Amino acid sequence: MQNNDWKNDELYVSLVEDLLATDMVKNLANYTQHHHSTRLEHSISVSYDSYKIARRAGLDYRAVARAGLLHDLFFYDWRTTKFDLGSHAFIHPRVALRNAEKITDLSPIEKDIILKHMWGLTLARPKYKESVIVSLVDDLEAVREFSSPLKEKLSTKLSKVF
Numbered sequence: 001m002q003n004n005d006w007k008n009d010e011l012y013v014s015l016v017e018d019l020l021a022t023d024m025v026k027n028l029a030n031y032t033q034h035h036h037s038t039r040l041e042h043s044i045s046v047s048y049d050s051y052k053i054a055r056r057a058g059l060d061y062r063a064v065a066r067a068g069l070l071h072d073l074f075f076y077d078w079r080t081t082k083f084d085l086g087s088h089a090f091i092h093p094r095v096a097l098r099n100a101e102k103i104t105d106l107s108p109i110e111k112d113i114i115l116k117h118m119w120g121l122t123l124a125r126p127k128y129k130e131s132v133i134v135s136l137v138d139d140l141e142a143v144r145e146f147s148s149p150l151k152e153k154l155s156t157k158l159s160k161v162f
């Protein structure tokens, strides 16, 4: 289940609402990301959690919010395409950047965030702290989204026992 806290954060909404209104971003809702979430839910989670960290750290939270939302702006199912994982990790940030440029102007930091978010699996090192934040939050969200039904199962079991 998606956490909807972001909807009550007026500053955050003001930073991304033009992007959320585009057909391209809306279309992310039609793709499954990590088994239990859509690519849109995943993108908002990465964007919002990264924005909160960047804001606390005094970094460019606008760039983090916007590029975080656009970091996976691609439209194929990465589990069924012919790419191997390495190729997908290399290719999809470039596809996302090209798509993002069709709907908004991107600052150098925003471009770096999108292109380097697979850092770790790909060699390209982030140039900015903002890019490191989005890359780390992306990894954390993948783990969280993948395991959330497991957590629910566990808490249901616990509530039956105690």
Ligand SMILES: [Fe+2]
Pocket (backbone or CB within 6 Å): 071, 072, 092, 117, 118
């Ligand atoms: Fe990605």
Ligand SMILES: [Fe+2]
Pocket (backbone or CB within 6 Å): 042, 046, 071, 072, 138
């Ligand atoms: Fe992602």
